[in-house]
Amino acid sequence: MSPPTKGDSYARPTVTGHSSAGRLERALRAGRFAVTAELNPPDSADPADVYSRARVLSQVCDAINATDASGANCHMSSVGICALLTRAGYSTIMQISCRDRNRIAIQGDVLGAAAMGVSNILCLTGDGVQTGDHPQAKPVFDLDSVTLLETIRAMRDEARFLSGRTITSPPNVFLGAAANPFAPPYEWRPLRLAKKIAAGAQFVQTQYCFDIAMLKTYMARVRDLGLHEECFILAGVGPLKSARAARWIRGNVPGVHIPDAIIERLEGAADQRREGKQLCVELIQEIAEIEGISGVHVMAYRQEDLVSEIITDSGIMARRRPGRMRKVARV
Amino acid sequence: MHVIRRWSGRNARLLNFLYRRSRDVLEFIKPLLRGIGYDRLDRPMALIERPLKSLLFDCRMCGDCALVQTGMVCPMTCPKQLRNGPCGGVRPDGGCEIEPAMRCVWVVAWDGAKAIDGDAAMAAPMAPVDHRRKDTSAWINLLRDADAAAAERARR
Numbered sequence: 014m015s016p017p018t019k020g021d022s023y024a025r026p027t028v029t030g031h032s033s034a035g036r037l038e039r040a041l042r043a044g045r046f047a048v049t050a051e052l053n054p055p056d057s058a059d060p061a062d063v064y065s066r067a068r069v070l071s072q073v074c075d076a077i078n079a080t081d082a083s084g085a086n087c088h089m090s091s092v093g094i095c096a097l098l099t100r101a102g103y104s105t106i107m108q109i110s111c112r113d114r115n116r117i118a119i120q121g122d123v124l125g126a127a128a129m130g131v132s133n134i135l136c137l138t139g140d141g142v143q144t145g146d147h148p149q150a151k152p153v154f155d156l157d158s159v160t161l162l163e164t165i166r167a168m169r170d171e172a173r174f175l176s177g178r179t180i181t182s183p184p185n186v187f188l189g190a191a192a193n194p195f196a197p198p199y200e201w202r203p204l205r206l207a208k209k210i211a212a213g214a215q216f217v218q219t220q221y222c223f224d225i226a227m228l229k230t231y232m233a234r235v236r237d238l239g240l241h242e243e244c245f246i247l248a249g250v251g252p253l254k255s256a257r258a259a260r261w262i263r264g265n266v267p268g269v270h271i272p273d274a275i276i277e278r279l280e281g282a283a284d285q286r287r288e289g290k291q292l293c294v295e296l297i298q299e300i301a302e303i304e305g306i307s308g309v310h311v312m313a314y315r316q317e318d319l320v321s322e323i324i325t326d327s328g329i330m331a332r333r334r335p336g337r338m339r340k341v342a343r344v
Numbered sequence: 345m346h347v348i349r350r351w352s353g354r355n356a357r358l359l360n361f362l363y364r365r366s367r368d369v370l371e372f373i374k375p376l377l378r379g380i381g382y383d384r385l386d387r388p389m390a391l392i393e394r395p396l397k398s399l400l401f402d403c404r405m406c407g408d409c410a411l412v413q414t415g416m417v418c419p420m421t422c423p424k425q426l427r428n429g430p431c432g433g434v435r436p437d438g439g440c441e442i443e444p445a446m447r448c449v450w451v452v453a454w455d456g457a458k459a460i461d462g463d464a465a466m467a468a469p470m471a472p473v474d475h476r477r478k479d480t481s482a483w484i485n486l487l488r489d490a491d492a493a494a495a496e497r498a499r500r
Contacts, residue, residue, distance in 0.1 A: 112424075116472065138431045141423055141442040152424065159428035160472040175472075193432030198454045204467065205429045212428075212469045220432055267433030267441040 023128050026185055032169065032215065033187040035132025036104040037076040040308075041216065041245045045333050046301060047308030049106060049218065049247060050320050051078040054088035063089070063097045066317050071103055073324040076133055078218070078310070081108040084266065085145025092122055099130040106189065107131045110139030115155035116164065116175055123165055127184030135189040135218065136161040144267060158190055159212045166213030190214035192246070194231035195224060195270035203234040206244070216245040218310040223271045225299050232305050241305030248300045251312040252319050253289040256280040290319055297327040346446050349402050349417060356416040356456030359400065363411060370483055371490075378491075382484050389481035397482075407477030407485055410470060415456025420473075422449040427470045430454075 024034035031038050040047045050070045055062035070077050079094035095107045107126050109119055123134065138158040142150045156164060164175050165188060172183040190209040194202050206217065222228050228248065235241055253259045253271075256279040263271045275292065282288035297309050309329070313320050324330060352359055370377075377385060390405070397403035397418075401411065404420040410427055411418065419427045423442040430450035433441030438451040457466050477485055 138424060138426060140433065143423075143442045144433075154424045154426070155475075156472050157424070157426045157428050158431075159469050163469060191432060196430070196432055196434040197436065197438050197448070198430065198434075198451050201429070201450075201454050201466075208429060208467060208469060211467075267435075268431075270436065 023182065024130050024132065024185060031187075033132035033185050035076065035187055037106070037133050037216075038187040040075045046329050047245070047247060048074045048311065048324055048329070049076045049078055049308065050074040050311040050313070050317075051080060052094065053315055053317065054080055054082075054091075054094055056088055058089075060097050063094055064101065067098055067101075067103055069317050070320055072321045073330070074311070074320075075308075076104040076106045078106045078108060078135065081110040081137070081139070082113060082145070083108070083110075083140065085112065085140045085142045085147065085150075087146060092126065095126055095131050096129055104133075105131050106133040106135050108135045108137055109161065110137045111154050111156045111158065111161055112139030112142065112152055113150075115153055119156065119161065120164065120168065120174055123168060123184050123186070124180070127186055131186065133187045133189060133216075134165060135191065136165065136214070137191055140267060159208060162188060162190060162209060162212035162214055187215055188213050189216045189218060191220070192217040193220040193268050195220060195222075195227055196268050199231075202231060203238055203240065206235060206240055207238055210240060210244045214244055216247060216307075218247045219249045221251055221269050221271075221312065222248045222296065222300060223275050225296065227270070228300070229303060232303050236305050245307040246305060247308040247310040248303075248306050249310045249312055250293055250296050250300065251314065252286075252293040252316055252323060253279060254316065255285040255289065259289075290323060293323050294326045297323070297329060301327075301329055301332070348399065349421065349449070350447065350452055352401055353415060353417050353452035353456040354459075356459045359416045360412065360460045363416070366483075367486070370487065374487055374490075377484075377487065382488055386481050386484050389484050390479060393481055393483065405479050405482075406473055407480040407482050408473050409482035409486070413466065413468070413470060415453035415458075415460060415466070417449055417453035417456050419449060419453070425473070426450070427473065429466065 026032060027034050028039065037047060052066050052070060067077055077098060079091040081091040082088060091108050095105045098105045136158050142148055142152045167173055168180055169183050169186060172180045174180060192206050256276050259271050259276050259279060262269050278292065279285050279288055300306055300309060311320050311323065394405055401418040402421050403418055406420045419425065423440065424431060430448055431441065434448045434451065435441065435444060438447050440446045440448045
């Protein structure tokens with residue numbers, strides 16, 4: 014057997030004007046309401062633990078997020094998960110946090126990821142080490158989310174490292190960032206999104222949205238600034254397991270805002286897990302109606318099995334009818 | 345230190361004015377400083393800068409001063425040393441994700457920036473820190489950068 018030629022895994026954009034060859038970018042640019050979902054990384058070295066989770070998510074989503082030690086807790090790396098997923102043909106979003114690696118390591122990972130067939134990269138600052146299971150660790154933060162975006166954009170568009178040295182085959186990736194409309198200083202948040210767009214963000218995934226009124230206020234300002242036309246915005250959602258879990262998240266996970274009304278609703282339910290799922294379905298339906306939102310990002314912590322049901326029940330898949338491409342011959 | 349930092353944020357306008365005037369003075373005596381040699385001036389200048397900026401801004405001597413763009417609040421005092429705005433972990437009361445008792449550096453900076461010139465200075469993305477400059481004089485580095493930029497313009 015001959016060795017694979019260049020291009021087998023190194024994917025170039027197939028559509029003119031696209032940054033990547035990925036399914037997520039194609040879905041978003043075609044105007045489809047996109048769905049992404051987070052894969053909870055295993056505390057194991059067994060690839061089956063990754064594939065079993067990816068299998069249930071891939072039924073309904075355009076790309077799977079491989080988290081990078083989120084919450085500063087150690088798990089299988091995002092690079093490792095992406096290696097497994099791309100090998101099996103899954104569409105991935107590789108998350109890069111600035112907490113654990115410096116600019117040399119990160120840029121190397123970007124080239125490696127693109128070579129494996131990763132089409133999307135999400136640029137994050139990362140949670141502080143103090144919030145995780147290794148508070149003794151040395152925090153790196155050589156770059157931040159904004160400079161990380163600029164760095165990868167220059168690698169892709171100008172084919173050069175941060176040092177200026179030339180890259181012979183640039184990484185064709187669709188660039189993403191995070192946004193949190195629910196943390197102070199609230200009036201700055203839309204401007205922060207503008208800054209991330211200026212730095213290269215083409216899509217954003219937001220923190221969990223439980224407060225629709227607040228999201229609408231944020232989106233109104235985003236539309237005023239015209240940002241919804243410069244960047245695809247995917248709203249973060251997820252099922253809450255119980256009122257107790259919701260309280261714990263609110264108190265312990267940085268940046269998550271859960272209104273009292275939500276917790277009261279869960280408390281009053283006979284089956285809290287079921288109510289949490291139903292609540293998530295309703296939130297997705299409300300979010301889908303907000304102008305300027307291009308999709309949802311489902312973060313179902315240790316409840317991956319629910320994602321497919323949630324998306325199906327929300328009815329958003331019905332909106333994804335084949336549009337102007339329907340005359341294309343099918344196999 | 346947090347008290348001083350918040351005072352600096354509240355008085356960002358005054359400090360910004362003083363900062364800009366000092367820069368003008370520096371610009372004025374630049375030929376003299378260049379004559380003495382930047383490298384020779386690094387240590388004595390850093391010796392002056394350290395106590396002054398430590399007192400006013402809780403300065404960490406990164407040598408790559410960003411105060412003018414960050415509402416006169418030192419971004420290196422952020423536990424994540426962010427230079428481009430707040431992370432998503434700011435607590436509802438404006439407290440830091442990592443040190444809840446401390447007010448988020450960027451919440452203070454936001455108020456400082458509004459007092460100076462609105463949010464204009466904060467809109468432009470800032471380059472990552474040059475870690476070689478740690479413990480060197482930010483003033484001298486400012487002159488170095490200005491000279492390098494002028495040389496670059498002349499080259500073109």
